Amino acid sequence: MTTHAPDILCIGSVLWDMIGRCDVPMQAGNDKPGRIRLIPGGVALNIAMTLAGLGMRPALLSVVGQDAEGTALAAECTRLGLDTTHLTRAPDLPTDRYMAIETPDGLLAAIADAHSLEQAGARILSPLIEGPLGTPQAPYAGRIALDGNLTEALLAEIAAHPAFARADLRIAPASPGKATRLSAFLRAGRGTLYVNLEEACLLCEAPFTSAAEAARALVERGAARALVTHGGAPCCDATADASHTETPPPVTVTRVTGAGDTFMAAHIAAERDGFDRPEALRRALAAAATHVSGGT
Template sequence: MTPDILCIGSVLWDIIGRSDVHMERGSDVGGHIRRHPGGVALNIAMAARAYGMTPALLSCVGRDAEGDELVAALSRLGLITDTLYRSEDLPTDVYMAVEGANGLIAAIADAHSLERVGDKILRPLDALGFDGPIALDGNLTEDLLARIAADPRFAQADLRLAPASPGKADRLMPFLGHGSATLYVNLEEAGLLLHAPQPNAPAAAEALRARGLHRALVTDGPRMAACVHPGGLVARRPRAVMVTRVTGAGDTFMAAHIAAEVQGADPETALERALEAAAIYVSSDSY
């Protein structure tokens, strides 16, 4: 298969505990615990595949039982996995989260293997000769992200950036002046990158553009979302839904937006399709 999108970043197992009751610190409640393939880069790849794209994964997966099982599952999903770096001595990474009726309660991302292998995950790039969209997530180290931002191979690339979490948003600072990067963030992450809280998504998107970013898409839960681009600003409010899950919603939004643009959608239509995809995702009961 020939890829039409590269997804660079975390590929791991998600362990998600969900309960339909309101939770606080110290809560001990009944619910469901599931394990499934996850990680920001992988979530984007799986969603892009669902929208008809053919993603290739650039990440680190261990040569342990968990890694073999994960790669087999991804191959069955139609993802290109022979671009993965398989480590002989590092374990497959894992993410664990607890969600209640009131949203995400806590999460821990153990992406230490990805961080330790560094630029080894980029080795397939030269052989691929790729010129399509490249989704890049903030689980990579600050050093590697800074090198990618300055790497001539990425100077004209259609980079699509996801911070992975608010705690890693600052890792994407080197891309604020990149000439062709598109940043996907929520309002909190935008505020962290701008070092100041933002009143709403349109204002945050405009502020990111003013900092030199090529394009920015900012979401704010059920409130207005915005896309700022060289031609102007588009803002839309997502439709109201009953939220049953949150982990992976931003990745679904990003993948749907990329797929819409690859199919020729204009900025307004692409934003609308991405918001609808996220609404369907967060209101779904499936694991």
């Protein structure tokens, strides 16, 4: 466990990723050779690991079980330099897991077993609401990376809760299926949203063909700021005052899981380092390109 105070809180899923990768195209029902890896994962943990690699000091607010998987995962987080002081260890819940199959064409299928995070609910937020990180009377004023694996009700509570009123909220939906859970932040006009084009379309209940169009629509619907990615096509960072579009560097895609998390973390770190919006966007896209091409 780090002895330094955290400079960002990562709230959301912390789990084990089981990722199967095949080097040839697959279809449903196929049985092909490949590689299977068990690695620390979950949106909040992926973001935290990337931030730590970029020189930041992330603290995790999430839940793992007191089972063997949870003990091993908490130990690995500590080894990676993440602050687990405020990580909830639940005796009544198993450690969450995620399983995915990836091919050269992208993600074939995935199952997220994040029921423990949903069941833990507001328990994971107690350090921000009851201290020591903050209270409604003395809100936490630092950066928070938040993912949409929390329940819709809990996300809506965070969007309006006074304990989060001064935080620099950076929010990701976790997956297209959970994108609409972020609607409360549109209504509240809070936070910076990091979504892909599909997720933006779901949030706005409208079809878009470009990231720039989608980002502007999110701002019009109430987002304080929206960053929309679209694979290898141009990405857009929009606010009510201005927008900036940047094209990712071309790469050969060898993995997709965690690409959005890498983009978000690299963008947060770049802005922490004082880079302006265009340069922060370029650095985030470069980091995501390195990730999907198989680099570190």
